[in-house]
Amino acid sequence: MRFSAGLTAAALSGLATAASQQQSADVYMFPSSSQASAETPSVPKEVARHILLQRTSRQRYGSDLRDIPSSIDAETVVDHLARFGKSPAPLFTHADKVDASQLVILLEGAASDQFSRLREQLGQHVAFTIPDPPSATANNHLMTLFQNMGVASSNHCELSSMINPFETDCWTGPSSVVKYDLRASPKTYDSLFDNLSRLEKFVTDGDLEVLLVLLPESSRSSNLNYWSAAAAGTGSGLHRRRATEMVLTDHEIPKSTLAADGKLPAGSSNAARRPRAAPKCFSTLDSCVKDTNSCSGHGECVNKYGTGNDTDDSHSCFVCACKRTVVKAPGGGETTGSKTVRWGGDMCQKEDVSVQFWLIAGFTIAIVGAVSFAISLLFSVGEEKLPGVIGAGVSRPK
Structure with a gap:
């Protein structure tokens, strides 16, 4: 009995250890990073989130690194963003040249054998790994953040259609993000291998850049419900920053919209705080x-x-x-x-200070003009030649 009880305790301990050691997520880049290294870098989930947002942002994305933990070196974060983010456009380029479309593919629920098969089939090193991949709930929050930024999310399209940037039914802008659950849709994994040649053709032609994130099945039930600690409780770091910032305005908030304590009601809009310009015409x-x-x-x-x-x-x-x-x-x-x-x-x-402005400006211009004229007049007089004989009427004594 003691021997069987010891085996049971050892088995349970092994299962607990295996569950605590969560598998990392693999991230592939197409085309691959030019700065290849022998060791695959490990990128925290907060930095990986910034990389995904930077690559898919329609406008120039300014990374706010306030949500990065202080334990991560700032130089390392900047190096990861410069290495794995969207490459900037060349200084001298043709005006008719169009940037490559950006595609982010999130594959949830990948098994260990699927990780190994993908590494062997692609024949390239993993760009970087995410040692602490968050849960499926965090992935849903991330997809909502993409939508709020204006990035197209086409989960209704199959992977074979998404890798074609000219597919108008799935692409509505220069960037797109898509998420598939391999446990619910196992055909997506096989479709990836079937369309690798098409994907590489679009990448080689410069029409598409892809970031493939392979998330393990062990991360589905992770305790990390957000990709960024700053986004916890607010849905995104952007909403949190907006809530803590003070909006300055020249217009006073009407007292009718204030509560008894002088604050805005909970259901009121922040539009009352924003300055509003007067229209050119009023109808009445x-x-x-x-x-x-x-x-x-x-x-x-x-x-x-x-x-x-x-x-x-x-x-x-x-x-x-x-x-x-x-x-x-x-x-x-x-x-x-x-x-x-x-x-x-x-x-x-x-x-209206236009009268004072023109008085001061006119007086200054007049003074500068008068001084300049006087100086030029002095120079013109000084440059005149003296007569050849100064004492013309004086004769020499004999």
Whole structure:
């Protein structure tokens, strides 16, 4: 009994050890990285996430490395991004040249024999490995992040159609990302080998660049539910940064939208905090007065194509007509100690300093011109030649 109990305990311990040692994920690049090394680099999941986003971003992707753990060297992170990210366009290139389409393929639930077969079939080294691949839940969050960035996600298309960048039914932009579950769809793995020659042709012709991520089955139930620790609880690091940033605006939030404690209600939109420019025309007088706060108190709303506040015109266009305001100094009389302020802008919210500007600019130009003319006049007088005989009327004594 003791012997069988010891065998059972040893077997359970072995299973627990095997479960704790999670298999790494393999990442392949097509075309392969030019900086080949003898040892396959190990890239943390946070850095791998930035690589995926950088390769598929439609615009220039600025990597915010605040979600990278402090234990990872910053120089190593930058080196991985430069090595495995999307290569920048050459400085001198033809205007009609189109960049290669970017494709990211996520294959979930790969078994150990599938890892070995893929390495043998491709005949190339793994670009890098991810030692801590997150769970399937994290992959779903990552796909949502791709969609929020405008990257096309075509999970309804088969792999044979996705590797063709000219397939209009599956490609709606310059980049695309797709995720397949090998346990639910085992034919996808065989389809990858059947279409390797087509994939290599598109890559060789410069029409396609592919990043293939092979995720092990052991990572499906991982405790890591996000690719980035900063994204936990918010869905993405972008949403978290937006929540912590303060939006500066010149417009005061209406008191009617504030709660009793002076904060915005939970269901209110952040649009009240964003500055909103006044339209060029208001259709009615009331809308002009309300939206411009009576032209900021520095003017009045008038019909641009009518007469004054006439509202009978079919082509009504109410705009702010700015006026002058007189600011009296403390202790000053009606005629002394006062200042006239001119206003401008769509809502008469800006002080018009054009008169002061032109006075200072004109005075400066006049002074510079006068000094330049005086200097040039002195140089012209100094360059005149003296007469040959200064004492022409004086004769020599005999």
